[in-house]
Amino acid sequence: MNAADVMSSPAVSVNPGTTVRAASAMLGDHGFSALPVVDDEGRLVGIVSGADLLLAGMSPETANSPVARVMRGSVISAPVTATPAELTATMLSQRLRCLPIVAEGQVLVGVVSRSDLLRILTPVDAVLGARVEAALRAYSGGPRWTVSVREGEVSVSGPFSDQAERKVVEALVRTVPGVRGTQLAS
Structure with missing residues (x-):
């Protein structure tokens, strides 16, 4: 079993030009803790969390600014071949609620959440x-x-x-x- 068997796919993501307001709405609508940010080729370029959006505030200026202004460009991700044990270790050691899963060339193929990992541990x-x-x-x-x-x-x-x-x-x-x-x- 590897990340491909555990991950949610396709991943819901945004691009760097998505507005902060739109990203906030997506997080709220889907109940996610974070959204991967991908370029036009689907490559992972960042991540924006609910905390990032809250810290940015929701002034009229910020709400209409692009996610690129508030996202974190340094993203911890895992390969599609990672085992559940490796995914768990990464998420726990880095205190992550979700982990983007990438294929060759950093192309986003899915996301693993804590609940995804708990599901495989619970009969x-x-x-x-x-x-x-x-x-x-x-x-x-x-x-x-x-x-x-x-x-x-x-x-x-x-x-x-x-x-x-x-x-x-x-x-x-x-x-x-x-x-x-x-x-x-x-």
């Missing part, structure tokens, strides 16, 4: 179980049932008020993306 069934538990807690106001998951098959056990509640719980569990089947036990 799919564990993630699915946490999502089902969250949905059930939202419904019941607290933890009432025990959830277990094996290969997408969800088992919910615990007390049910009546048959109607069993049906509601079963329907709720089935709304969670990734659930392949449900089983309820009292």
Whole structure:
């Protein structure tokens, strides 16, 4: 497994002429911590983070200025062949929230975030179980049932008020993306 298997691609990026206002809107809309800055050939030339944009301020003059004025030109990136361990080590040692992934010639091909790395460390069934538990807690106001998951098959056990509640719980569990089947036990 390498960066190509972990990264989000294609990467959302801006060019040096993108306005600070537009870059700020993209960060907000996508929930990213930073945006790679690429030239017309797609080569990585910088990065602009939310912190960079906040430090620049949002005066009318700054909002319409190009990202090139506030971006950092010195960018830490990783090759598409980097292993998850190498990506993690780089991100932790450099205190990065995202890491641009480049191919030959510094061409941006993707971005790896902390959540991308966490996803490969967390078994799919564990993630699915946490999502089902969250949905059930939202419904019941607290933890009432025990959830277990094996290969997408969800088992919910615990007390049910009546048959109607069993049906509601079963329907709720089935709304969670990734659930392949449900089983309820009292």
